[in-house]
Every structure is written in structure tokens, then in C-alpha cells.
Amino acid sequence: MTAMFNLPDIHSHDPNRAATAIINISPGDKIHDGVTYSAGIHPWDVPAATGTTIELLDRMCSHRQVVAIGETGLDALKGGELGIQTEIFRHHIQLSEKYRKPLIIHAVRTFPTIIGLKRQLCPEMPWIIHGFRGKPQLARELLNNGFYISLGEKFNPETAAVIPDDRLLTESDESKLPISEIIARISAIRNRADKHL
Numbered sequence: 001m002t003a004m005f006n007l008p009d010i011h012s013h014d015p016n017r018a019a020t021a022i023i024n025i026s027p028g029d030k031i032h033d034g035v036t037y038s039a040g041i042h043p044w045d046v047p048a049a050t051g052t053t054i055e056l057l058d059r060m061c062s063h064r065q066v067v068a069i070g071e072t073g074l075d076a077l078k079g080g081e082l083g084i085q086t087e088i089f090r091h092h093i094q095l096s097e098k099y100r101k102p103l104i105i106h107a108v109r110t111f112p113t114i115i116g117l118k119r120q121l122c123p124e125m126p127w128i129i130h131g132f133r134g135k136p137q138l139a140r141e142l143l144n145n146g147f148y149i150s151l152g153e154k155f156n157p158e159t160a161a162v163i164p165d166d167r168l169l170t171e172s173d174e175s176k177l178p179i180s181e182i183i184a185r186i187s188a189i190r191n192r193a194d195k196h197l
């Protein structure tokens with residue numbers, strides 16, 4: 001698995017996991033010493049976002065303890081009008097490029113749009129699809145377009161076997177399992193797949 005970050009868990013919503021995880025926060029949340037963060041407006045929170053939310057986000061993203069931008073993204077099932085979600089997502093893309101920090105992406109039934117945006121904008125920073133549960137075919141399309149893929153507690157085992165080491169990340173997100181257990185489950189499947197080659 002790639003060591004893009006110093007922590008094995010690239011995405012958690014649980015502040016008690018600060019020793020092993022990048023903690024995801026929203027504009028206005030407090031930044032504590034010694035904790036590593038990602039900061040973004042979750043697609044579900046887009047309808048409630050105001051100009052002030054965006055200003056707070058911009059300030060947060062420049063903070064040295066914020067090492068990634070997000071989670072951000074597009075959700076076709078929740079989060080309101082996709083046009084507005086796209087506008088906010090594009091703002092996160094700009095912040096990611098401006099501050100040279102990877103982008104952590106939440107995608108639900110919006111992969112063609114997200115892949116299209118990446119092809120159009122050619123960002124220099126890594127784009128990470130977080131909590132990926134898709135099939136190997138979609139994973140391959142993402143990999144071919146330069147994406148990184150992060151797996152959590154729930155993932156497609158066939159997909160876990162096809163992601164190269166240098167594009168794979170791991171996360172606990174909202175899981176109750178320790179990240180070591182999640183990594184062990186992912187590794188077991190990948191090791192089994194290796195033996196069948």
C-alpha cells in the first residue's frame with residue numbers, strides 16, 4: 001500500500017483515532033495540536049453551506065495540520081442538486097491544487113462525471129476515491145485515469161485483488177474495527193490472489 005501519508009488510516013470521522021488516522025473535519029471544527037486532518041464540505045452538507053462556510057473552509061485548508069482536502073465529491077442520491085454539488089466540488093479541486101494537498105472524494109453514482117472532470121482539469125494532486133465498494137471493472141477505469149483507491153471495512157474482494165500497491169490506501173471511515181484489522185482483511189485477500197497468479 002502506498003505511503004502517501006504518514007498514517008495507515010487515511011479517513012476517519014472518529015476524533016479518538018487521531019493516533020492512527022487522518023481525522024475528517026468540516027469548516028468551523030476545532031483544530032487540535034498533534035492531530036492530522038482532512039477538511040472539506042461533505043456532499044450531504046452542501047445544501048446547508050453558505051459563503052461563510054466556504055471562507056472557513058479556505059482558511060482551514062491552508063493550515064499545516066490539514067494534509068488533504070475533502071471529503072468532497074458528488075452524491076446522486078443525497079446532498080441536493082448536482083449542479084450545486086459540482087460547484088462546491090470544483091472549489092475543493094482548486095484548493096487541492098492551490099495548497100498542493102491530495103483530494104479525498106466521496107462518489108455515489110457519479111463516477112463518469114468525476115472521471116470526466118479529472119480528464120478535463122488534469123489536476124497535479126492525487127485524487128483518492130474513498131470507501132470504494134465498486135467492481136473491478138470500475139476500479140480499472142479509475143486506475144487507468146490515475147485515481148488512487150481507498151478501501152475500508154466494506155469492499156468488493158475481487159476489487160481488492162486488482163489494485164496495485166502504489167495506488168491503494170486504507171481507511172476506517174465510520175467502522176468500529178481497528179485499522180489494523182481492516183488492513184489485515186484486505187491484505188489476506190490480496191495475498192490469496194497473488195498465490196493464484
Ligand SMILES: [Zn+2]
Pocket residue numbers: 011013024071173174
Ligand atoms: Zn467519510
